[in-house]
Amino acid sequence: MRVITWDDIVAARARIAPYIAATPLRSYAPLDAELGGGIRVLVKHENHLPTNAFKARNAMSVMTALSAEQRARGVIAATRGNHGAGLAWAGQTLGVPVVICVPHGNNPEKNAAMRGFGAELVEVGKDYDEAAQHAARLAAERGLHVAHSTNDRHVIAGAGTLWAEVFEQASPDAIVVAVGGGSQAVGAIVARRERALPIFGVQAANASAIHDSWHAKQRLTTARADTFADGLATRATYDATWPALRDGLAGFVAVSEDALASAIRMLIRTTHNLAEGAGAAGLAGLVALRDQLAGKTVAIVLSGSNIDSATLKSLM
Amino acid sequence: MRVITWDDIVAARARIAPYIAATPLRSYAPLDAELGGGIRVLVKHENHLPTNAFKARNAMSVMTALSAEQRARGVIAATRGNHGAGLAWAGQTLGVPVVICVPHGNNPEKNAAMRGFGAELVEVGKDYDEAAQHAARLAAERGLHVAHSTNDRHVIAGAGTLWAEVFEQASPDAIVVAVGGGSQAVGAIVARRERALPIFGVQAANASAIHDSWHAKQRLTTARADTFADGLATRATYDATWPALRDGLAGFVAVSEDALASAIRMLIRTTHNLAEGAGAAGLAGLVALRDQLAGKTVAIVLSGSNIDSATLKSLM
Numbered sequence: 001m002r003v004i005t006w007d008d009i010v011a012a013r014a015r016i017a018p019y020i021a022a023t024p025l026r027s028y029a030p031l032d033a034e035l036g037g038g039i040r041v042l043v044k045h046e047n048h049l050p051t052n053a054f055k056a057r058n059a060m061s062v063m064t065a066l067s068a069e070q071r072a073r074g075v076i077a078a079t080r081g082n083h084g085a086g087l088a089w090a091g092q093t094l095g096v097p098v099v100i101c102v103p104h105g106n107n108p109e110k111n112a113a114m115r116g117f118g119a120e121l122v123e124v125g126k127d128y129d130e131a132a133q134h135a136a137r138l139a140a141e142r143g144l145h146v147a148h149s150t151n152d153r154h155v156i157a158g159a160g161t162l163w164a165e166v167f168e169q170a171s172p173d174a175i176v177v178a179v180g181g182g183s184q185a186v187g188a189i190v191a192r193r194e195r196a197l198p199i200f201g202v203q204a205a206n207a208s209a210i211h212d213s214w215h216a217k218q219r220l221t222t223a224r225a226d227t228f229a230d231g232l233a234t235r236a237t238y239d240a241t242w243p244a245l246r247d248g249l250a251g252f253v254a255v256s257e258d259a260l261a262s263a264i265r266m267l268i269r270t271t272h273n274l275a276e277g278a279g280a281a282g283l284a285g286l287v288a289l290r291d292q293l294a295g296k297t298v299a300i301v302l303s304g305s306n307i308d309s310a311t312l313k314s315l316m
Numbered sequence: 317m318r319v320i321t322w323d324d325i326v327a328a329r330a331r332i333a334p335y336i337a338a339t340p341l342r343s344y345a346p347l348d349a350e351l352g353g354g355i356r357v358l359v360k361h362e363n364h365l366p367t368n369a370f371k372a373r374n375a376m377s378v379m380t381a382l383s384a385e386q387r388a389r390g391v392i393a394a395t396r397g398n399h400g401a402g403l404a405w406a407g408q409t410l411g412v413p414v415v416i417c418v419p420h421g422n423n424p425e426k427n428a429a430m431r432g433f434g435a436e437l438v439e440v441g442k443d444y445d446e447a448a449q450h451a452a453r454l455a456a457e458r459g460l461h462v463a464h465s466t467n468d469r470h471v472i473a474g475a476g477t478l479w480a481e482v483f484e485q486a487s488p489d490a491i492v493v494a495v496g497g498g499s500q501a502v503g504a505i506v507a508r509r510e511r512a513l514p515i516f517g518v519q520a521a522n523a524s525a526i527h528d529s530w531h532a533k534q535r536l537t538t539a540r541a542d543t544f545a546d547g548l549a550t551r552a553t554y555d556a557t558w559p560a561l562r563d564g565l566a567g568f569v570a571v572s573e574d575a576l577a578s579a580i581r582m583l584i585r586t587t588h589n590l591a592e593g594a595g596a597a598g599l600a601g602l603v604a605l606r607d608q609l610a611g612k613t614v615a616i617v618l619s620g621s622n623i624d625s626a627t628l629k630s631l632m
Binding site: 021024026028029030033045048050052109112113115116117265268269270271272273274276305306307308309312313316 | 342345364425589592623632
């Protein structure tokens, strides 16, 4: 039993269509030449979305599925980055109040972006878990809808809309997709429907809980998630995405911090687009799978460009 | 007498519409906060175009205006960057052969992009002028259409289409626009029609021929054009754009290399979009005009993101 069906993606697409234009799917000869192996890379430009990240789809899908009463009361989430910016943007667009709880010391550029889209930003707790506990209390006190970044069928259907676009734009032989919580990968698994299309997952080797679980065929957690690719910094599997990932992926690779940094530099050099760590993870995974996918047309997602300046400076 | 009229822009827009989607015009609260002065900045995202630069419009406008016979014979230009990539992309899209002459030692990332779009790249001569002379000889020999980067009414009408979009998307109080050859600025001057809308030009202080001419009210040349913003590296005025620039601009500022680098960093930090030097010049000019434009809504163009990795590394 899948958490969502193709019909859910079609419905999400109809809901978000007034607010989100289709993003381009492009190929770059210099990227193909550098990657080698006769691979043709199709790059889905989710960095063109209003928050520079595919999470804008997920958030708008959630927000447009709320009842009028829920919208009037508002939405809350604990998040450190793109999920929060997506919710803040969707809330600003639709006139829904949004509260975001972030731990003390969260990245100031991400905080500025969330505040910039009109969210009430609550800096609370020493880490994500404490911020999430505070969010749960605030939600109960104020009657706010809690928007989880992954365990929500509307989130996954929102991510699926990017693949619905891809399959109208081209017919790739394979897909390599970054896994943070897994919404993007499960969206791909559902959107491929009856196509014989292998989908490969990618995680950071330093935050490999879902990768490790997939290879062990059982749900595992990791004690730490020490990757600069904060969009991938998860330590566990998620109820809503684990079964589909377990059964639906053709393979799962883990990539080093150096490989993620190298993929960011390769995207800048060959496509002149900025990417954050999670946004370049699809390419990093494709580099790892280069021999296996030689000669194929492979779709990856440039899923976000919200890299902070200090990180960009250090990896250039 | 203007080189083009509003009707030329309308016609160019109809010609390029099948190939170029409208680009977003966005505001960023973190950018406004950092700029200060109560200015609301509207950023036109020409970095979303297929070649990451507004020149894609100019080239497609030229290419779609050719006769069938001209298209069959092909197009040639001497150029070092975005004009060549635009022509190569437009040629590839329409099946028109494109020859680009670049001087020896031209930036390898730019050469790779032009070759990547299928252009025949001829590396010839020690500088731009020698490459241009060779291009003229080849054009005569092979019967190719010479596509000039500025002195062409279809180029200017193509650049004007971006402003036609802006005026449908918003109603800015002022515009600050980078001037290389001047197509973007003259496009704005024609597209504003009867609006009472001041348009300010920006050049690099190290390549200030048109800026100097505007202030002197006579056409001047400079011996050198030593800016890292290669899209602005011009040493003279152009027949097709000079009269409109002379009469149509409300002011003209020159900005330092440091100011251009600072504007690139500001765009990365506050919008998480990559920009090349010319692509950030609008913002650099707005910083220089901050006091004069306090409290206004000002449109700028992120006109291109094709910065090479070495330059990006050095300025981060």
